[in-house]
Amino acid sequence: MNFALDPETEEMCTALSGFARHKLDPPERFDPDEFRQRWLLAGRQGVVGTTVPEEYGGLGAGAVTAAALMEALGSGCRDTGFTFSVGAHLFACVMPIVEFGTEEQKRRWLPALASGERIAAHGITEPEAGSDALGIRTRAVRDGDHYVLNGEKCFTTNSPVADVFVIQAVTRPGGGFFGLSTFLVEAGTPGLSVGPHYDKVGLRGSPMADVHLADVRVPADRMLGSEGVGASVFTASMKWERTCLFAGYLGAMRRVLESTTEYARERRQFGAPIGSFQAVGHRIVDMLLRLESARLLLFKAAAGIDAGSQDEVAPALAKLAVSEAAVQLGLDAVQVRGALGILDGEAETLLRDALPSRIFSGTNDIQKNNIARALGLSRR
Template identity: 85%
Template sequence: MNFDLDPETEEMRDAIASFARHKLGAPAEFDPEEFRQRWLLAGKQGVVGTAIPEEYGGLGQSAVTAAALMEALGYGCRDTGFTFSVAAHLFACLMPVVEFGTEEQKRRWLPALCSGERIAAHGITEPEAGSDALGLRTRAVRDGDHYVLNGDKCFTTNSPVADVFVMQAVTRPGGGFFGLTSFLVEADTPGLTVGPPYSKVGLRGSPMADVHLEDVRVPADQVLGSEGAGASVFTSSMKWERTCLFAGFLGVMRRVTESTVDYAKERRQFGSPIGGFQAVSHRIVDMTLRLESARLMLYKAAAGLDDGSQDEIAPALAKLAVSEAAVQLGLDAVQVRGALGILDGEAETLVRDALPSRIFSGTNDIQKNNIARAMGLARR
């Protein structure tokens, strides 16, 4: 049992953190053109394709290394929304293509998605189907050598800038786990329209919108996996997302913890640095405890991915641990800073960006349900 990263991964991690700090800023307002410029820069560094095999344009790294680089991106980039978008693109969209795509699909789609030339989005959530992933209403009907898709998606990360969608639809109503099918859909396909970007409380640098599908004709060779394999595609993508995506929040938490320590050493009250007061120092120790505990759980889950583990509990526990730790760590960072904590700055930004982490990738309540079911505690 070795808790240290290998020297090559540490070197890559440090390089990505430095690159993100100096090249990936946090603009005051979202601008699609500026977003794509940063995306291309990240693509040239290999960040948007870390876990994709080299023959398809990626870096060919393990899940543990991919998590380490995502943590570095979160540490160096102050736009957590951008980090989130990169992770959603990589783990929820590209990894399913690697695991379920045909050789032709991999060679057609992955190189440009790894280089940063193209951006992917995963269309799963609907107005009537969020936590209930098997309750989708978007339909796909076979018509010769095409499928015709109709329906609506919401809360779709990257949709305002996406070039391609991994779209989930029902091909067999009432078919349960085997009733869903995944499709690779070009963003400019007639009938596919994207609504205006949402205004969100957090992750403002990650564009998100509704997607409307009206008689969207998709060639049959753009089915990902096979007809009826959509739930398997989704489940696999969530294992990656619930583990490696959340590594970005570890990086943000580490950065905010370090700056909080520095602040507590410099800020003086009653003639002494506030870090000398037990109420403050213990709060910072608790921040460190949450960060390190969550980090261990996440890397354990990432190691399981590399080992081919079918464990459903570790990714769910990692998601729970990181998201809850991020929210509380942000609140503690605000409290240590006092009035400055509620002004524009990284502490209050962490709170806003961390709150959605308890919702996306399956709410934390759903994660507890999944864990309980895996433990044999499911309700009959």
């Protein structure tokens, strides 16, 4: 077992972290034009097309390299929302095209999505279908050489700035796992509209809104994969997302752990650095333990993807470990700083950004259900 990244990947990570630190600082308030400018900068660094094959304009990297680069991006970029948006674009939208798209679809969409010229959004969650992904109500009805889509999507990451939407819809009501299909829908298609930008407790740098579909006509050749394989497309994308996207949190956690450790060395109370007090020192050790343990699980899952493993437990465990560690590390970082921790700053920002991680990509409770089912513990 080799826990070291190869020298080329290490060099890429170092360069990306430095680039993100100097070029991807977030503005005071979200601005869509400024967001797109940073997105293009990230695209030129290859970040938004890491796992896209080279023939379509990407880096052609595997999951381990993608996770390492996401970790570097999270470390250098103080806007975890931006890092999250990059991960959602790449792993929930672009990878389905890589894995399920036709040659024509790949050549049409991947180059611009990999370069940062275009941004993608994934529409799966609905007001009445969150954890129950197979319970979505958006319908796609065949009409000649088109499908007509009607429905509502919510909590759709990148939707206010997206150029293309990966939409899950029901093509066979009552068909369960085989009743869903996936469509590529361009922004500006008549009948597709995006609601107001959400105000969120965390990940404020990631634009999110509702998506409305009213008699949206989509050419049949925009279906991703064949009819009825939408659930398979979704499952495959979540394998990538639950592993590689969460590597961004590893980088953010590392950044905050380092600043917290430095603070504990410099802050003096009762005539001594607060890090010399056992209560504070042990808290920081626990922060490091959670980070390193979660990191091992995540890179193990990434190595499994590269090896072609169909294991669904490893990505679920990685998602669980990273999200829970991020929340607790944020709490600890606030606690070590005392009153300063509840002011606007790095510690409270991480805590706010970490809270949604227990919800998206399948809630942590759902992950435990999935793991229990894989262990043969679920009820019929």
